[in-house]
Amino acid sequence: MTAMQTRFDRPDRALQRDLRTLVRFIEVYCHDHHGPARQWPTVSLQTHDLHRLAGHDLHLCPECRKLLQHALVKRSTCPMDPKPACKRCPRHCYAPVYRRQIRQVMRHSGRALVLRGRIDYLWHLLF
Numbered sequence: 001m002t003a004m005q006t007r008f009d010r011p012d013r014a015l016q017r018d019l020r021t022l023v024r025f026i027e028v029y030c031h032d033h034h035g036p037a038r039q040w041p042t043v044s045l046q047t048h049d050l051h052r053l054a055g056h057d058l059h060l061c062p063e064c065r066k067l068l069q070h071a072l073v074k075r076s077t078c079p080m081d082p083k084p085a086c087k088r089c090p091r092h093c094y095a096p097v098y099r100r101q102i103r104q105v106m107r108h109s110g111r112a113l114v115l116r117g118r119i120d121y122l123w124h125l126l127f
């Protein structure tokens, strides 16, 4: 484990749940909008252990990879304690382009995972 991972991947249960949710939601969104995962390379980040968070190798298109990096770092460095749902937060720390994208991801993947009966009911506390 690198020093970066020690700093960003704190063993905080709410944080770990949110990081796993972000990975899962962006993975579902990318698969549904940008085609089969196998066409994209395995994503690896210096800041987070994605294999552990996803439970498998993660394949994302370049755009979703950038969004995931932004989202994981923002969530891991959130100074709010307790963290409010992002939509109720006064800070809005996401860059505007990523904020638009993550809202689309949350809407699409939230609905998709509810329909498939596979969702942690706490996901709405995240974004």
Ligand SMILES: [Zn+2]
Binding pocket: 029, 030, 031, 033, 034, 060, 061, 062, 063, 064, 065
């Ligand atoms: Zn994608």
